Amino acid sequence: xxxxxxxxxxxxxxxxxxxxxxxxxxxxxxxxxxxxxxxxxxxxxxxxxxxxxxxxxxxxxxxxxxxxxxxxxxxxxxxxxxxxxxxxxxxxxxxxxxxxxxxxxxxxxxxxx
Amino acid sequence: xxxxxxxxxxxxxxxxxxxxxxxxxxxxxxxxxxxxxxxxxxxxxxxxxxxxxxxxxxxxxxxxxxxxxxxxxxxxxxxxxxxxxxxxxxxxxxxxxxxxxxxxxxxxxxxxxx
Numbered sequence: 642x643x644x645x646x647x648x649x650x651x652x653x654x655x656x657x658x659x660x661x662x663x664x665x666x667x668x669x670x671x672x673x674x675x676x677x678x679x680x681x682x683x684x685x686x687x688x689x690x691x692x693x694x695x696x697x698x699x700x701x702x703x704x705x706x707x708x709x710x711x712x713x714x715x716x717x718x719x720x721x722x723x724x725x726x727x728x729x730x731x732x733x734x735x736x737x738x739x740x741x742x743x744x745x746x747x748x749x750x751x752x753x754x
Numbered sequence: 755x756x757x758x759x760x761x762x763x764x765x766x767x768x769x770x771x772x773x774x775x776x777x778x779x780x781x782x783x784x785x786x787x788x789x790x791x792x793x794x795x796x797x798x799x800x801x802x803x804x805x806x807x808x809x810x811x812x813x814x815x816x817x818x819x820x821x822x823x824x825x826x827x828x829x830x831x832x833x834x835x836x837x838x839x840x841x842x843x844x845x846x847x848x849x850x851x852x853x854x855x856x857x858x859x860x861x862x863x864x865x866x867x868x
Contacts, residue, residue: 684798684843686855697855732797743856745797
């Protein structure tokens with residue numbers, strides 16, 4: 642079965658540093674998402690991306706966050722100046738189009754010290 | 755916005771018994787209801803889904819029911835096996851006309867005892 646690939650699997654950073662989380666969605670998918678999951682809590686929506694622009698974003702996705710699809714394959718989430726509360730598992734997800742199954746990657750565990 | 759509540763938070767059953775997890779949603783515009791299984795260290799994996807034009811869907815030992823009027827949907831796992839042990843999340847989504855965000859429940863930790 643096709644997979645969404647995320648790198649790195651673990652990222653440790655100091656508070657105030659910038660981090661970039663990388664994702665390679667499934668090749669024929671058109672809609673891309675970032676979700677996060679704080680340890681022991683529910684999965685929370687951050688942002689959706691379609692046709693090279695943000696479709697929707699949550700309150701969590703403030704000015705410190707940005708997303709980019711720099712080429713035809715990668716989809717990145719940048720946190721400009723990390724805070725302790727940004728520590729979470731970040732999941733990338735993608736779908737072919739409307740009405741289709743959402744595929745999640747295995748996640749990047751971000752630890753902000 | 756959408757709010758999804760999920761119960762119970764933990765569920766322990768004996769192997770071979772059935773397990774039922776229930777969710778309610780608030781936004782009547784939601785029309786797609788997936789269930790995900792999350793194993794330790796992995797991302798959520800879709801196990802079954804149901805759309806609002808259907809009341810019930812079954813796939814081998816797993817079934818989902820939807821009551822649109824009451825805004826609740828349930829996951830039923832029959833003949834549970836130890837490998838069913840995981841965290842299960844329900845979600846609700848407005849699927850049309852845009853492939854919108856999914857709102858997740860809090861999750862249910864299912865433990866199947868051999």
